[in-house]
Amino acid sequence: MIDNQLYKTIVIGTSAGGFKALKTIITELPQSFCLPIIIVQHLSPQSDGFMAQYFNQISHLQVKEADSGEPIRPNHVYIAPANYHLLIEKDETLSLTVDEKVNYARPSIDVMFESAAMTFQNRLVAIILTGANDDGTKGICTIKRLGGLTIAQSPETAEVGVMPKAAIEAGCVDLILGLEEIAKLLSTLCHRPKGSIQDQ
Amino acid sequence: MEKQEEINLLLQKQDLEIDLLLEVIFRQFGYDFRDYNKAHIRRRILHRIQTLDLKSISELQHKILHENGFIEMILRDLSINVTEMYRDPSFYLQLRKEVFPILKTYPFIKIWHAGCATGEEVYSFAIMLKEEGLYHRAQIYATDFNPLVLETARKGIYPVNRIKEYTQNYQNAGGSQSFSDYYIAKYDSVILDQSLNNNIVFAEHNLVSDSVFAEVHLIICRNVLIYFNKDLQNKVVKLFTESLIKGGFLGLGSKENLMFTDVYEKYQIVDARERIYKKKIQI
Ligand SMILES: C[S@@+](CC[C@H](N)C(=O)[O-])C[C@H]1O[C@@H](n2cnc3c(N)ncnc32)[C@H](O)[C@@H]1O
Numbered sequence: 421m422i423d424n425q426l427y428k429t430i431v432i433g434t435s436a437g438g439f440k441a442l443k444t445i446i447t448e449l450p451q452s453f454c455l456p457i458i459i460v461q462h463l464s465p466q467s468d469g470f471m472a473q474y475f476n477q478i479s480h481l482q483v484k485e486a487d488s489g490e491p492i493r494p495n496h497v498y499i500a501p502a503n504y505h506l507l508i509e510k511d512e513t514l515s516l517t518v519d520e521k522v523n524y525a526r527p528s529i530d531v532m533f534e535s536a537a538m539t540f541q542n543r544l545v546a547i548i549l550t551g552a553n554d555d556g557t558k559g560i561c562t563i564k565r566l567g568g569l570t571i572a573q574s575p576e577t578a579e580v581g582v583m584p585k586a587a588i589e590a591g592c593v594d595l596i597l598g599l600e601e602i603a604k605l606l607s608t609l610c611h612r613p614k615g616s617i618q619d620q
Numbered sequence: 621m622e623k624q625e626e627i628n629l630l631l632q633k634q635d636l637e638i639d640l641l642l643e644v645i646f647r648q649f650g651y652d653f654r655d656y657n658k659a660h661i662r663r664r665i666l667h668r669i670q671t672l673d674l675k676s677i678s679e680l681q682h683k684i685l686h687e688n689g690f691i692e693m694i695l696r697d698l699s700i701n702v703t704e705m706y707r708d709p710s711f712y713l714q715l716r717k718e719v720f721p722i723l724k725t726y727p728f729i730k731i732w733h734a735g736c737a738t739g740e741e742v743y744s745f746a747i748m749l750k751e752e753g754l755y756h757r758a759q760i761y762a763t764d765f766n767p768l769v770l771e772t773a774r775k776g777i778y779p780v781n782r783i784k785e786y787t788q789n790y791q792n793a794g795g796s797q798s799f800s801d802y803y804i805a806k807y808d809s810v811i812l813d814q815s816l817n818n819n820i821v822f823a824e825h826n827l828v829s830d831s832v833f834a835e836v837h838l839i840i841c842r843n844v845l846i847y848f849n850k851d852l853q854n855k856v857v858k859l860f861t862e863s864l865i866k867g868g869f870l871g872l873g874s875k876e877n878l879m880f881t882d883v884y885e886k887y888q889i890v891d892a893r894e895r896i897y898k899k900k901i902q903i
Contacts, residue, residue, distance in 0.1 A: 488875050488876065488877070504846075508659060509657060510635070517700065518843045518873075535662075538631060541631070542624050566627055566631075567623070567627055
């Protein structure tokens with residue numbers, strides 16, 4: 421049912437408990453993994469990019485905070501900076517805004533997901549992980565409507581089940597999986613031959 | 621036709637309609653959003669359509685053209701006026717440490733706040749200039765292309781509910797007095813010290829279409845360039861470069877960068893993290 425060659429980008433939204441959940445997924449992904457991952461995790465406005473630096477050190481992937489105007493590159497993980505919304509442009513670059521909060525959040529998952537849906541349509545995989553509110557539900561529904569593959573962390577396994585539960589109850593989720601299963605699935609979506617030249 | 625093709629076609633038509641709408645706004649009202657980031661513009665337009673319960677972008681276009689005063693709402697939608705006092709206190713702190721000592725060597729200084737929105741940033745700065753003994757010899761130009769926000773800015777009256785946050789920011793920005801010295805609270809508003817206004821001129825200026833209007837020592841333009849595409853960013857930083865004296869300073873928002881623009885080699889970095897630059901004396 422899943423066409424492994426189709427997908428170009430993965431987007432992830434999470435809130436409370438997200439740090440640990442993301443850590444599990446990102447460290448499970450092999451060096452050969454080559455799709456870009458774009459993440460919105462609700463953060464306090466004062467956060468200073470520690471998460472990106474830390475994930476960069478402990479994983480095989482290039483993890484960084486998203487910069488305005490930056491092109492989306494394979495094998496890179498982009499994390500939305502605190503206090504900015506992250507959007508994805510049609511030309512597959514990232515842009516940031518300081519627009520009002522959405523669902524009490526900036527960055528908001530809905531904002532990023534909806535722009536990703538318009539750009540990637542059916543070539544997008546969207547994942548909702550642990551969280552205590554329903555930001556992301558609207559976005560994941562748009563992604564599903566435009567043909568993307570949608571996944572929620574199974575609420576029982578989530579530190580806080582509210583966020584994945586909201587997406588599931590809206591009827592917008594294709595697969596409900598645990599963290600390890602999500603990582604395993606993602607690993608099958610893109611493999612480069614071992615020893616091939618890494619992207620920068 | 622396959623479902624996915626249909627979706628694709630629909631989205632293409634939507635993009636076309638948005639382009640046409642921006643063309644209409646430009647040709648009829650002179651506001652040029654054609655080189656703003658599209659994902660942002662699309663989000664604002666679709667949001668407006670949803671709140672008004674309209675069926676299409678074309679319907680919105682009809683209203684813009686034929687309903688009196690409608691364009692003002694759209695202008696507000698597209699020009700994000702979100703701002704606060706001492707946003708990113710560390711930016712102010714670094715300016716105070718690294719730029720003010722040099723500004724002090726000039727007998728008279730001119731400062732340009734481009735895209736000042738409702739003025740919170742301008743007053744934050746004015747307070748800092750006062751505390752550093754620079755205010756009386758400063759001329760501050762504060763500009764925005766949205767006339768409605770400038771009206772608010774001139775008044776210097778803000779809702780009281782954010783004052784706690786602003787006080788905290790003020791302290792983190794290196795404020796040396798008690799922040800409450802600078803305002804009077806009245807009902808649910810605070811009225812800023814009116815003398816802060818003496819050396820500030822608020823004026824309409826559009827970064828896309830207007831030209832240089834003064835030679836200045838310092839330009840602050842924060843969280844405006846992030847809304848522009850590469851071409852427009854280049855155009856605007858070129859305007860800033862023409863406007864700055866040799867050795868003048870430029871302060872951008874914490875996610876904005878000269879590095880990817882055409883003028884990069886004309887500047888040296890004063891503080892990379894806070895995005896503070898100095899125009900080279902010899903170019
Ligand atoms: C997000 S606010 C930033 C306010 C403030 N500088 C800050 O950082 O808190 C962006 C402002 O830029 C203004 N702006 C947008 N496009 C502009 C243009 N072409 N010319 C002048 N101002 C513009 C908007 O009206 C808005 O007030």
